[in-house]
Amino acid sequence: MSRSMKEIMQEFAISQALNFAEGNPEENIPKLMALVDKLAPADWQPEARAAIRGAIEEKSNWYQLMLKIYELDPGVRKTFFQNFILNASLKWSGIRANVIKENNCNVPWAILLDPTSACNLRCTGCWAAEYGHQLNLSLSTIDSIICQGKEMGIHMYIYTGGEPMVRKKDLINLCEIHSDCVFLAFTNGTLIDEAFCQDMLRVKNFVPAISLEGFENANDSRRGEGIYKKVMDAMALLKSHKLPFGISTCYTSRNWEDVTSEEYFDLMIDNGALFTWFFHYMPVGNGAAMELLPTPEQREEIYHRIRAFRQTKPLFTMDFQNDAEYVGGCIAGGRNYLHINAKGDVEPCVFIHYSNANIHDCTLLEALKSPLFMAYHDNQPFNDNMLRPCPMLENPERIRQMVEMTGAVNTDYQDPESVEHLSEKCKSYAENWKPTAEKIWNGCKNCGGACSK
Ligand code: SF4
Incomplete structure (x- = not known):
């Protein structure tokens, strides 16, 4: 084209x-x-x-x-x-726009994929562990996904998992093969070493986003003894090599005060991070820890704190559950991104484990036209209030309708969660959050985050 x-x-x-x-x-x-x-x-x-x-x-x-x-x-x-x-x-945005127009389906800006479900850690509440530890996308499968994506104008690939760095040789190989793409990896950071930094300097198109859950005690109680120190060492190594990196932080009812404090922002900045992706804890899977969901009061405070620091700190932040207004609502289902798990299931979102397409059996374009993806395409945005963007967390009846209507199956092979179970358990969170979301959206939406309260 x-x-x-x-x-x-x-x-x-x-x-x-x-x-x-x-x-x-x-x-x-x-x-x-x-x-x-x-x-x-x-x-x-x-x-x-x-x-x-x-x-x-x-x-x-x-x-x-x-x-x-x-x-x-x-x-x-x-x-x-x-x-x-x-x-x-x-x-390549014009190419992407053409494919969208010709096929009347979503075509994403970025593809998230899990090179492996294997991980060297076992963090509390991590959904990745639920896939088991033996699934991998082969190098040729990942290469094929990227080749197909590039044909559609997609040049951004984001690895998650599992711990993607378990496959670091393959990741560097893919950076070399596709030198015109950007590769970002959500990683626990513990496998970043001198040799990998030299590889990053050579290929120039790989950016890690290191998971950090707060200060030393909170981080290590979730991720394991000594992990905080390893993360700090990895950041120091990257900084000393003048390599770009960011942080990925999941906020919960337990750590929210720490991870939205000035001390935490300064810690990330002083250690060389350029960006932070904040994620709201998502209660995915039968064993999800519902008590980790922030209360409405906590989420409101998080919303204001992150926006306030955006006015003062040299750090690019995205708050995935509270920033939907900047991207027109839910970005999943291929609207801006999709997720391919280590078994090849093409899922609308990294947190939505339902699918009717597997990349081993269909093309990327066919997956984008599969029933669940078309249901996303036809129903986005899921709510006019951009503080209630998610078909699972804030509008749980929507995910249930879409999955039931399309016959999508659960992709958690260890302990499949019915969509009824997922939807029912999110109901009270959605109902409790709604009044606060309405208050903020109707009252503050025009201030652009300039206020801190
Ligand atoms: S499905 Fe929910 S969590 Fe996933 S991108 Fe959409 S709003 Fe975010």
Whole structure:
């Protein structure tokens, strides 16, 4: 499929601009912005441009974050700009749009996949352990998924698991084969060593997101004795090699105060993290620890705290259950992403373990057109209130309807959970959260997070 002249010119202009900033970012970024303002039509991304201009003028936390990116290894940074901004986000978006139009189905921006269900740790409440420890996607299967994805314009691949780094040789191999893609891995960080850092410097397109659940005691009580220290060592190693990395934090009723504290934010920043993905605890599986679900009061406080730090800390954060307004609701079912587990089941979301398609039996496009994916496509967004985005957590009747209507089967082979069970157990959470969600959504939605309370 060919790309338009406009897209090619846009790519050329952006790559020239990024090259220009390389020389002396502190001096050249403001000049570059002035040039963009002069040349770009007034109606081209005025809000984003104003925000960037403001960040530069005020030397805000976002500007500090920009400069931190210029402290990274130059080769890694240039590859990241090329693969993430140009390939994953701009260059191939037209191809993706065409496939969506031609097939009337979702086509994701990113694919999450589990290279393995094996893990070297056994964390409390981790759904990955429920798949058993012997499933793997072969190298050729992962390669085929990526090749099919690239045909549809997808250049972002995110590994989860299991512990993806158990397969680190294959992961590096895939980075080399698909040097035009970005690879991110959710990892416990314990397998990051000097040799792997050298591999990351060589391939330049691999970014880890290390799991951290709070300070030492809280982290080790969930993940195991000594894991916190290993994570700190991994971060120090990555930082010393000027390699980019982020943090992945799951907030629960137990750790929420710690992981939304200033001390925790500073810990992540001081240790070199550029971004943090916050996840709300999801009660997946028959053995889910329901007591770990945050109360409405806790979730409201989490919402405000993360947004407040976004105004002051040089750290890019995403709060997956509270930031749906920025992405138009639930991003699963291939709308922005999908998940392929280590057995090959193509699931709408990493937390939704139901499917009617397996990548060993169908193409990626056929999976995107499978009944459960089409039910997502036809029903998104699941709620107009963007603080109630999920068909499981906040609208549990929706996941039940979709699974029953499509005949999707549970993909937890150790201890399958019926959709009735899943839906029933989420009901009281959904009902309790609704009044708070309505209050925040109706009262605060226009403040853009500028308030801290
Ligand atoms: S299904 Fe729920 S958890 Fe998954 S992306 Fe949608 S809103 Fe988020």
